[in-house]
Amino acid sequence: MKAKRVMLYLLILGIMISLTGCWNGRELTKLAFVLAMGIDRSPKTNEYKVSFQVVIPGSVATGITGGGGTTTPVVIYTGKGNTLFSAIRNASKRVSRQLFFAHLQLVVIGEELAKQGIQDLFDFFERSKEPRLTTLVLVARGSEAKPIISTLTSLEKIPANSVSGKIKMSSTLLSENFGIEIYDVLRGLVNEGEPIINGVKLTGDPDKGMEKSNVEKTRSAAEVIIQGMAIFKNGKLKGWLDNGEARGTTWILNKMKSTIVELDCKKKKNSIGVEIIRSSTELHVEVKNGEPLFHIHIKEEGNLSEVQCPIDLSNVTVIGDLEKDWEIKTKSEVMSAVKAAQKEKSDFLGFGDAVKRADPKLWEKIKTDWSGIFATSKVDVKVDAYIRRAGMRLKPYMSEQKQKEKRQ
């Protein structure tokens, strides 16, 4: 009796399993892994022109397949459509495998499209289950997105990895930008402020960049560089932040990881380098007479990384002077970022959100003409800078050189 029942269960189970088949199974060999996606708008038809950087596994993976095949590591496919999804499906006419977006690392937006507006671009990324919201977003600076993702890179075989690696490294070592993901952009579009997106620029000859020969030289004919950050107003590209402004922005947004600040040494300009090792920023809103006043408080610590003039670093007052210089320098960069934002009336600094959090009633009153208030609101920056270490030596060797000259 018991055996009968067991057999019955097994039978039911067997039928259940075999009826499901592999309902959602996809073999690896039927998938095309899209690692980067470029979105442009074709000017004539006003359709989206979406390009996909699809990796060719055999030519990337080393090992049994012989390593480094004869083909390029990636191939670019393009599809057109009124929506992103129709563009993706239209691309199937060209791609023999199903495009698979779960490993998407980059979304590059062409500059023209960015100028026309990106407000309605991101629904697909949120709605579809495949792409991740942690995918990096970039704006192609001065070009379409397609040539950016078509350019082959050395060091990293897969161009998408190369670009994401550059963003990661420059944001941790230089902090003139920081990793901006789809989720950040969405938040910028939905919240009270504006999004800010990293810029990427193609230098050199785009046609040569597509060829394999681009990575067979010591100096590539075409190179993809992370440059600046795009600022938006009402979802439309308005301008670019560079260098100091960009770094000021990372400071205000508390994304500063590490960078190098140059200080003056007596008369010698920019001869002392300070490496930031820790930095934290607090944004505090004070409401005065119905108007918000923004306090930015930055606390930063750093090491001396280079000293090109003979100063006595064992002296506390010398260090104290350096710290003061550093505070001033930081302050000026932060203010330059604020000014750039106020000039474009683009609140990518998150000031609006800060007001909303601090005083929701006030925000309800002023939100209609916020961009005007933002452009004129006062910002107070306070910086506490500390130099912690002077590196492996205290006195610069220049000071000893000086003494030698004197003796002679």
Add this chain to the structure above:
Amino acid sequence: MGIPFGGYPMSFFRNESKKNKKQSHDQNENTDLRKSGNIPLYSDLNANLDKIKSELGNSSDLIIRHFELGSFQAQAAAVFVDTLIDNKLVDEFILGSLMINTAQESHNNIEADKSVFDFIKDNARTIREVQVVTSWNELIMSVFSGDTVILIDGWAQGISGSTRGGEFRSITESSSQVVIRGPKDGFTESISTNISLVRRRIKSPNLWLEHMKIGDVTQTDIGIMYIKGIVNDKLVKEVKDRLQAIEIDAILESGYIEDLIQDETFTPFPTMLNTERPDSVAGNLLEGRVAIFIDGTPFVLVAPTTFFSYFQSVEDYYQRFDIGFAIRLLRYLAFFISLLGPSIYIAAITFHQEMIPTALLISLAAQRDGVPFPAFVEAVMMEITFEILREAGVRMPRAIGQAVSIVGALVLGQAAVQAGIISAAMVIVVAITGIASFAVPVFNLAISVRLLRFLIMVFAASTGFYGIAIIMIMIIGHLCSLRSFGVPYMAPFAPFNLPDQDDAILHFPLWARLTRPHLTGKKNNKRMKNHLAPTPGPEEK
């Protein structure tokens, strides 16, 4: 059978088969030892000897040696089976009996009232154990146990001297459970040797042994061993009841007994432990379990067991605790790898590609480029190949073993990958799975894992991780429903018991394992004195 008249054709066959059975049973009765059993011996020597010869079909190894007891003027015969006795002992027994007889002839005349039978029995000093046999059953049993029986004309009794001997395998290292540190002796095929190996370890009067014979034809000796005062008496009774209920013609190995007394047949999980190691048996006895010795096999059964006892190697207790602990955790990891390895691989690459790190995914995709089969088929092919290799490796004559491993490693491993039939990653997965399955210390469980692995692979291939989750829930549910001689199989986790956690998945130092497992050793729970942890002694002054 409940239907009085054969209402449907099936019953016709049933009745017939029943009839057949009965007939064959009747035929059996003529040769059944039990039936001729309690008939007493004849008093006539020749009649006895003739009957012995005819009952045993004139077996050529049956030796009957006639002699005359000079002083008593009595005919006698020694009956033994040539292949079961120790020659020296037989010589001493017979010769000794006779020599004493002649030497003390003068005395005997004085004590004439003492019979020849008692005289021989009492004077057989050269032998350890002497018994009187009165029935045919006893006579034949003792002859086939290796005893020598002396029959004297005019007496319906025989004198049985224990002359058991013959060739046995000597005590060697256990081949199925090898340790690095720990005793190297293993059980042999002789039950008395096996019992002695355990007795030597536990020199306690509380170590009780009960004897039993099972198997109508084989009359196999069974020993039930436990430590009185630690063991639960109900458990002993249950084991005995189950053993006594066995009515079978033959017991040739411990597996026969296990099959007949285990709680659940339709489960891939073993509910009784078998071991070749006397120290393992001793340890289990001390935790209140019962050991069942079966003559003719080096495997001793231990019951009851829990799922977690299959992960305990005796060496855990001999190594320093931290190492024992780490190795035990490693074993659980190996168990899960060998259970789930191919399934997770299949599920990940056919359903959950987003879960694989990009670089690894690209590498896997490159390997699978050109592999003609879906991952599931590939995995099943490789797993079956591996199982065949393993099975062949076990059964094969030693000399050919090397050839098999070369063919297995080179042809199947390398060539299949190079030919693009199998992806290299799959070979790696199968290899890890295979090796991991050997890390489970009890072979019983390792086999069940092999079976379950295929089942889980089917689920993984049909619905991915969702399927793996479902089958794992089913397996755990099944495990929780199992019992081994009244002990829940998943104890001490289901039901949960805190003190027993000291030696389940975790493994505490010896001084912290104060109590025996509460389900088997409740009666005498305390194992040792408290506070045995090494501490600095009192300060010297």
